[in-house]
Amino acid sequence: ELxxxxxxxxxxxxxxxxxxxxxxxxxxxxxxxxxRQDPGKSLESLFVLLSNGAVKQEGRLMASLxxxxxxxxxxxxxxxxxxxxxxxxxxxxxxGNTPLVxxxxxxxxxxx
Amino acid sequence: xxDVTQTPRNRITKTGKRIMLECSQTxxxxxxxxxRQDPGLGLRLIYYSFDVKDINKGEISDGYSVSRQAQxxxxxxxxxxxPNQTALYFCATSDLRTGGYNEQFFGPGTRLTVL
Numbered sequence: 001e002l003x004x005x006x007x008x009x010x011x012x013x014x015x016x017x018x019x020x021x022x023x024x025x026x027x028x029x030x031x032x033x034x035x036r037q038d039p040g041k042s043l044e045s046l047f048v049l050l051s052n053g054a055v056k057q058e059g060r061l062m063a064s065l066x067x068x069x070x071x072x073x074x075x076x077x078x079x080x081x082x083x084x085x086x087x088x089x090x091x092x093x094x095x096g097n098t099p100l101v102x103x104x105x106x107x108x109x110x111x112x
Numbered sequence: 113x114x115d116v117t118q119t120p121r122n123r124i125t126k127t128g129k130r131i132m133l134e135c136s137q138t139x140x141x142x143x144x145x146x147x148r149q150d151p152g153l154g155l156r157l158i159y160y161s162f163d164v165k166d167i168n169k170g171e172i173s174d175g176y177s178v179s180r181q182a183q184x185x186x187x188x189x190x191x192x193x194x195p196n197q198t199a200l201y202f203c204a205t206s207d208l209r210t211g212g213y214n215e216q217f218f219g220p221g222t223r224l225t226v227l
Contacts, residue, residue, distance in 0.1 A: 043218040104154040
């Protein structure tokens with residue numbers, strides 16, 4: 001059974017600092033997705049990672065996938081308040097014939 | 113723009129009432145999902161459907177039922193609502209044929225309160 005673990009679950013960081021959110025998963029997969037959710041809002045797709053070594057960047061966020069380690073990271077560079085949100089990773093099964101398995105989410109708060 | 117819509121966006125109901133939440137999509141996707149999110153918690157899958165004739169239970173299907181009326185429509189019903197079903201409900205869609213991967217696209221959510 002595919003399990004997905006994110007850490008940390010809560011993260012308070014100062015503006016201008018760097019930090020990394022980790023997403024570990026339990027079985028083989030080469031497709032992983034990152035989503036952002038603002039409070040009370042829906043989930044918005046951030047990154048789609050489709051192979052080992054995939055790296056995607058958007059602004060101050062960069063996501064990578066290491067399928068051998070079963071690990072994806074979401075790196076935040078020089079955090080700003082606007083990045084405050086909850087970030088979810090989700091992993092696809094190899095077959096793609098089951099729903100995505102989501103991590104519990106990381107609630108990020110960027111403070112001045 | 114192709115989209116995922118949910119109605120109603122907010123609903124307050126009383127214990128024991130039957131209610132239906134509706135989801136429509138114009139993305140042309142085959143796969144549709146219903147999730148529940150409780151405050152401060154992650155997503156929990158209620159039901160999913162990979163095509164019109166396919167319905168599958170998720171991890172928390174008790175107390176819920178669904179209907180896939182068409183490729184574009186997937187409804188969630190609470191037969192007899194109870195207070196612990198108070199939550200934010202999301203519909204999502206995906207289609208493996210689009211690029212060969214399963215990215216899910218979420219609707220805006222329905223905030224349900226059961227008194």
